[in-house]
Amino acid sequence: MDRVDGYRLDLGGMTEDAVSHRWQLTDDFFAAVNGREIGKGQVDVALRVKRTSEAFELEFGFDGVVEVECDRCLGRMNQPVHGETVLHVRLDDEDGDDGELITVARVPGILDLSWHMYEMVALGIPLRHVHPDGECDAAIVQRLDGEGQERQTDSRWDALKELITKTNK
Numbered sequence: 685m686d687r688v689d690g691y692r693l694d695l696g697g698m699t700e701d702a703v704s705h706r707w708q709l710t711d712d713f714f715a716a717v718n719g720r721e722i723g724k725g726q727v728d729v730a731l732r733v734k735r736t737s738e739a740f741e742l743e744f745g746f747d748g749v750v751e752v753e754c755d756r757c758l759g760r761m762n763q764p765v766h767g768e769t770v771l772h773v774r775l776d777d778e779d780g781d782d783g784e785l786i787t788v789a790r791v792p793g794i795l796d797l798s799w800h801m802y803e804m805v806a807l808g809i810p811l812r813h814v815h816p817d818g819e820c821d822a823a824i825v826q827r828l829d830g831e832g833q834e835r836q837t838d839s840r841w842d843a844l845k846e847l848i849t850k851t852n853k
């Protein structure tokens with residue numbers, strides 16, 4: 685994961701009680717962030733920042749298409765993504781993120797949104813994503829079928845199952 689310029693929010697310098705921003709995340713953005721799930725994409729992001737007495741509420745809406753790997757044939761496919769996310773941010777002594785509340789150092793009071801936006805879009809990808817019927821790479825599907833049922837389950841579920849089994853022991 686890399687930080688990307690151009691997606692910083694100046695909370696320390698915010699003088700209004702509410703501001704709106706818009707971004708268009710393009711292939712360049714996804715290449716620069718260098719995340720695992722998404723290689724390319726075109727996603728519109730709208731952000732409304734509201735200041736409350738104690739904190740800032742960041743309401744995101746996003747809508748677009750990203751290129752991901754098909755679960756069935758491993759070929760590239762376009763996956764529509766859309767959703768809404770709210771982040772709560774507070775200015776404090778130092779930067780931090782406990783999963784519920786993000787804190788940003790009062791000086792300089794800047795929040796880099798690039799990774800938050802990437803993560804939000806990545807979470808909008810359905811757990812199972814495959815080409816529409818008939819559009820998979822037939823040769824690959826045939827070969828995978830020949831290897832048995834190994835790819836039937838998502839490896840993330842296997843890891844989770846293993847964890848649950850361990851915890852129950």
Ligand SMILES: [Zn+2]
Pocket residue numbers: 754755756757758759761814815819820821
């Ligand atoms: Zn496919």
